[in-house]
Amino acid sequence: EADIYQTPRYLVIGTGKKITLECSQTMGHDKMYWYQQDPGMELHLIHYSYGVNSTEKGDLSSESTVSRIRTEHFPLTLESARPSHTSQYLCASKSHGGEHNEQFFGPGTRLTVL
Amino acid sequence: QKEVEQDPGPLSVPEGAIVSLNCTYSNSAFQYFMWYRQYSRKGPELLMYTYSSGNKEDGRFTAQVDKSSKYISLFIRDSQPSDSATYLCAMRVTGANNLFFGTGTRLTVIP
Numbered sequence: 001e002a003d004i005y006q007t008p009r010y011l012v013i014g015t016g017k018k019i020t021l022e023c024s025q026t027m028g029h030d031k032m033y034w035y036q037q038d039p040g041m042e043l044h045l046i047h048y049s050y051g052v053n054s055t056e057k058g059d060l061s062s063e064s065t066v067s068r069i070r071t072e073h074f075p076l077t078l079e080s081a082r083p084s085h086t087s088q089y090l091c092a093s094k095s096h097g098g099e100h101n102e103q104f105f106g107p108g109t110r111l112t113v114l
Numbered sequence: 115q116k117e118v119e120q121d122p123g124p125l126s127v128p129e130g131a132i133v134s135l136n137c138t139y140s141n142s143a144f145q146y147f148m149w150y151r152q153y154s155r156k157g158p159e160l161l162m163y164t165y166s167s168g169n170k171e172d173g174r175f176t177a178q179v180d181k182s183s184k185y186i187s188l189f190i191r192d193s194q195p196s197d198s199a200t201y202l203c204a205m206r207v208t209g210a211n212n213l214f215f216g217t218g219t220r221l222t223v224i225p
């Protein structure tokens with residue numbers, strides 16, 4: 001069973017604050033992802049990582065940044081939150097080996113910026 | 115044009131009904147097809163996974179892929195209130211990590 005955790009689950013914060021959304025997985029997966037999900041819209045990939053010290057931007061432009069210092073940890077940071085950043089942020093991971101395996105998702109962080 | 119099209123619904127059915135959920139896509143290179151189930155306030159959960167064309171069955175769930183029509187389906191037999199969720203289709207090409215998602219179909223099964 002997939003064990004991938006996100007904290008906080010819900011966050012309401014004022015404009016201009018710096019925030020970090022945490023994502024951790026205990027499966028030893030090399031690949032990790034951050035998606036943004038808005039109501040009625042498809043999930044959009046904003047960042048991904050193939051392993052430690054590897055980070056790439058996804059197909060949706062985002063002002064957030066990520067880091068991957070440890071295999072199990074993939075935090076996302078917004079230096080100065082704005083109302084346009086209000087969204088659901090989903091973290092996912094996937095093992096490296098084999099073609100026939102897919103991404104497992106965490107429960108998500110629902111961010112509201114006032 | 116979106117890579118993946120999915121009717122957002124909402125779809126309401128009585129308990130015990132057969133549910134059919136569908137997605138169409140435009141990229142003929144997609145080879146891996148997935149269905150995720152997402153309950154309210156939760157992350158997506160992988161439900162079904164299919165490689166290339168054909169059918170796959172798992173309990174009450176059947177996934178079908180018709181690559182010639184660029185059309186995938188998820189059938190739910192004997193639907194239960196616990197099946198009430200949003201169902202997302204997703205797909206990717208061989209060797210790629212990027213998943214392309216549909217917008218999701220919200221399903222409600224009425225007791």
